[in-house]
Amino acid sequence: MPIFSYLAIPRSGAKESLCAELSALEYCRVIPAENHEVVVLVTEAPDETSEEALQGKLKKLQGLQSLSLAFGYDEKLGRK
């Protein structure tokens, strides 16, 4: 159950379309900022295979300028 959160920066003027694209993806939850061109993305893939597939889809999004990791959790990494 890998869980990650990111700050997603949309391309200029593409915040709404990016939110729509992200919301359409499986395992993604979107929290758009009210007053900045910034979107918080939280992902919750059920396993590593799904996580890799999701990563591939995120890289192809048209409205996405950059994605910065803010938090990462994996059962394996969570236990030292």
Next chain:
Amino acid sequence: MKLDRRRFILSAAAGSAVATAGALFPGISFADWPKITGNSGVVSWQKAPCRFCGTGCGVLVGVVEGRAVAVKGDPNCSVNKGLCCMKGYHSVQALYGADRLTKAKIRKNGEMVEVPIAEALDLVAAKLKETRDKHGKNSVAIYGSGQWTIPDGYVASKLFKGCLGTNNVEANARLCMSSAVTGFMTTFGIDEPMGCYEDIDNANVFITWGNNMAEMHPVLFSRMLANRKRRTNVKIIDFATRTTRTSAAADKSILFKPQTDLAVANAICHEIIANDWVNWNFVGEHVSFHKGKTNIGYGTEDNFAFTDQDEAIGFEDYKKFLADYSPEKVEKISGVSAKDIKYMAALYGDPALKVTSFWCMGMNQHTRGTWINNLVYNIHLLVGKISTPGNSPFSLTGQPSACGTVREVGTLTHALPHGTVTDEHDRKMAAEIWGVPVENIDPKPTYHTVEMFRALDRGEIKFMWIQVTNPMVTLPNLKRYRNGAKKEGHFLVVSDVYPTPTTDVADVILPAAMWIEKEGLYGNSERRTQHFGQIVNPPGEAMSDTWQIIEVARRLGFEKQFPWSPENYIEKIWEEYRRFHAGPKHEMASYQVLSERSGVQWPFVNGKETRWRFNPKYDPACTNGKAFDFYGKKDNRAWIWARPYEPAAESPDSDYPFWLNTGRVIEHWHTGTMTRRIPVLHNAMPSSYVELNPEDAADLGVVNGEKVKIISRRGEVTIPAQINGRGVPPRGMVFVPFFDESYLINEVTLDAFCPISKQPDYKKCAVRLEKA
């Protein structure tokens, strides 16, 4: 609604991203955040100081359903004004690592087995009593921490010094700031900085002396950068032994050869006098000149003893002493050009510039740590740049309560909450407040930290209780002390929150409540006392370190000295403790005031905090009617010391041609036991490394990530190389962070220390390298 593990992690993930966005885009708002976290949106916020360094940032901890789920900076705390660093923002996740210690364990037939905590406390008390009865009062010891809360340290001192009659009380702050203490005591006769963080908002020049503030004190460094951006005449000079992120952000980076900061500081004074930049009015009214012993040794031998002896000298004697330290002569010793020495001297000497000097471990972890503290004070005193806004020699502290718990409470072998064990008046005061016979308090100090672990190795100490620290990673020359701890006939008790190499050698492990799982107080670098309430419950049978000590004290028959109840023991302890500091030089705020505010600076007199000491405009303890009152010394003056350059305990030679320097990284706190359990920090910096100069790496035939064996006369470590990373050492030096227990770099370091402060030097020893 119950908050399950998955929902908690989701909440933490969303909270981290929102907090990060808040740091990058001030004022940013996320109305939909509560929806994703699955809670009602009702987050309760309570104040606390961050526990991951000595800056003392105020944080607000967000709690949902009894779990800490978010952190934001406390805008009411003047230290950080709402900003935090990455460790602060993610700090609450350290509470919830999967392998938290929640039950007590005792060693039975070589195996650690879980027992009820009451049984473990019975055993601790019984073993303590048995050892003391059989081997004498100095066969038992407690070793604590600058991460102890003030009540933790206070009850430890009261039990061991007041009730059990042994001065075997030490704390890991001996390893991080005792040179700062002896520097203050020898120059000013009283401990802790005269200035405060508001100096940052007033200074024109910042000189960092071997201090990588960008990584170690990032919130204060950000404040410096913000001032440089906002004001036109602000400069940052980084004076260091290796190039770091601080060097990259500075206006000028000046590198010196290890240990030669002593010579450069003297050369700056030489230049100030040669150019007549001396503030003669200030020096004539407020300064006296002194010299002490020289060739004072390094403490590498057991039972090393040293006592300095001061001798008054005149200004002309001091000037003559400095003749050996012209910039041109010192250039040859230090590698710093005479031009750069003169440049720094000109900054200090220019009466139009306000100058603040910052330092931390670079000057304090130094075999002449007391001396280099004295020498930087010399510079400020010669030009009179001290105790006024923006003019500050400022020793930063590494741990959240190294000042509050270790320096103010006096959890070192020689100290008491007020004064020292050698002083009869101080012993009488302690005995009266503690309710013990004055004869209980031994007038003779016993072991400082390194010697305490040597005594454990030698078998003189047979019972040791370790709380809130991890010496089996942090002690220098570690192999000797780990082997010593494992010897038969010892009984070791370790109170901690996670398994560590120190709990590995324990006979009893006590699960401890961590940070906001208990009520407590810290004291930060700028004399600020910070109270925090219990915000969440500790897991399992975890118990505050204070209450563990109280439980054992009562089992030993000291109910009268430890009469408090679980409901209000912190308040009662605080009000007892603050009696030691009554008076204008050190008056502490009441529990009531501290619980309401985001920190209060002492002396706190008539409802007013003291920003700058020794200056009657700000300091109520000044009484001499002059512009300054250095009331710590009997002559009412600050002391300038003639202290020479002397080489390091061990320098590179043909067999071991490299300097080894050790330290921290921004992502991790000390030995990483907490921050390595925060996934976002652990993933950012998953393991340690050795920084190599690119040309040395090429000579060795090593590229990034390849393993290098670092070998000293004491041990060796094989570790991946980092070349042109965040830090770059000069040729002939390597640097290794110590946060990673997989690479115990302290098996390589040397247990030499400053003979005055007894603080070890983790920054200098000789090693050789091999490609692994």
